[in-house]
Amino acid sequence: MTDDPTAKSDAADLVRPYVITRGRGHPTRAGLDLVSLVIALPGDESPHILDPESTRLLALCRGGILSVAEVAGHLALPIGVVKVLLSDLMDTGLVATRRPIPAAELPKTQLLQEVLDGLARL
Amino acid sequence: MALPVSDGAAADVYLADSVKIAAKILIVGHFAVGKTTFVGTMSEIRPLSTEETMTQAGAHVDDLTGAGRKTTTTVALDFGRLTLSDRLVLYLFGTPGQQRFAQVWKDMTVGALGALVLIDPQRFDQSFDVIGLLEEYDVPYAVAVNRFDGSVEHPLEKLRAALDLLPDTPLVTCDARDRASSTEALMALVRYLQLRASKELA
Numbered sequence: 522m523t524d525d526p527t528a529k530s531d532a533a534d535l536v537r538p539y540v541i542t543r544g545r546g547h548p549t550r551a552g553l554d555l556v557s558l559v560i561a562l563p564g565d566e567s568p569h570i571l572d573p574e575s576t577r578l579l580a581l582c583r584g585g586i587l588s589v590a591e592v593a594g595h596l597a598l599p600i601g602v603v604k605v606l607l608s609d610l611m612d613t614g615l616v617a618t619r620r621p622i623p624a625a626e627l628p629k630t631q632l633l634q635e636v637l638d639g640l641a642r643l
Numbered sequence: 644m645a646l647p648v649s650d651g652a653a654a655d656v657y658l659a660d661s662v663k664i665a666a667k668i669l670i671v672g673h674f675a676v677g678k679t680t681f682v683g684t685m686s687e688i689r690p691l692s693t694e695e696t697m698t699q700a701g702a703h704v705d706d707l708t709g710a711g712r713k714t715t716t717t718v719a720l721d722f723g724r725l726t727l728s729d730r731l732v733l734y735l736f737g738t739p740g741q742q743r744f745a746q747v748w749k750d751m752t753v754g755a756l757g758a759l760v761l762i763d764p765q766r767f768d769q770s771f772d773v774i775g776l777l778e779e780y781d782v783p784y785a786v787a788v789n790r791f792d793g794s795v796e797h798p799l800e801k802l803r804a805a806l807d808l809l810p811d812t813p814l815v816t817c818d819a820r821d822r823a824s825s826t827e828a829l830m831a832l833v834r835y836l837q838l839r840a841s842k843e844l845a
Binding site: 632 | 656657658659660662663664665666667688691692693694695720722724725727728731732733734736750751753754756822826829830833834836837840841844
């Protein structure tokens with residue numbers, strides 16, 4: 522009864538966030554924010570021992586590009602926890618952020634114009 | 644929990660491969676003003692919610708048991724997504740406007756283009772806190788009066804004076820349930836941001 526391995530899959534509701542992140546409050550990589558875009562890289566995760574949350578996160582990111590906030594929303598995990606887990610997966614080369622266009626190449630005025638044009642097309 | 648990829652709607656979950664830029668606009672306002680409705684009206688995906696847990700939010704909470712106890716506060720953020728072009732996606736974050744969520748505000752405001760402040764004309768006085776926070780964090784904003792019924796009690800110019808808005812700050816009306824109306828309010832904000840950006844360059 523108590524040995525049911527599937528009982529762990531919904532553990533996120535029961536496990537304190539600092540347990541999932543093994544006590545860490547901050548990601549190893551700075552610069553991940555709510556709208557950083559992330560995607561899984563092709564590769565084999567089997568050499569790495571992943572906790573259940575990271576396994577779910579990786580499976581989600583295999584499907585395509587999502588923002589950090591969306592990953593957190595889909596997995597029902599706090600954003601702080603997701604940032605820590607994503608950083609770890611980036612360190613092991615399993616996940617990457619989509620390289621944003623450097624600010625110098627995209628002036629704010631141009632970004633705002635693109636936003637306005639996009640809204641006008643809705 | 645099932646992953647969204649398993650429900651056969653992967654195309655509606657993930658961004659197009661061509662998307663390279665993510666922009667962020669905050670939808671702010673006091674409790675129950677219509678932030679979640681606004682985000683839901685505009686979003687192309689089913690709006691998502693995520694929680695941020697803070698352990699140091701209890702600074703203003705009287706704690707008679709002493710310093711050994713931490714206070715944990717959970718803040719829910721509702722957000723939605725709008726793909727605006729092949730390469731550009733806009734995220735709208737509904738953000739609670741209470742001072743005690745300052746830690747979350749720091750996170751939320753980084754990189755935000757600006758904020759749209761939703762206001763209930765009957766309860767506009769509850770908006771001072773959130774406007775104060777936007778000014779403190781230097782986030783440019785426009786104000787949208789949600790479901791303005793033209794009541795003579797609070798004509799727009801009276802509201803502008805009551806809210807102590809600068810002459811340049813856009814003050815528009817919108818219906819958060821209506822997509823065209825909500826889009827107009829966002830466009831008013833972005834035009835204002837353009838004006839500010841061009842002044843910065845000048």
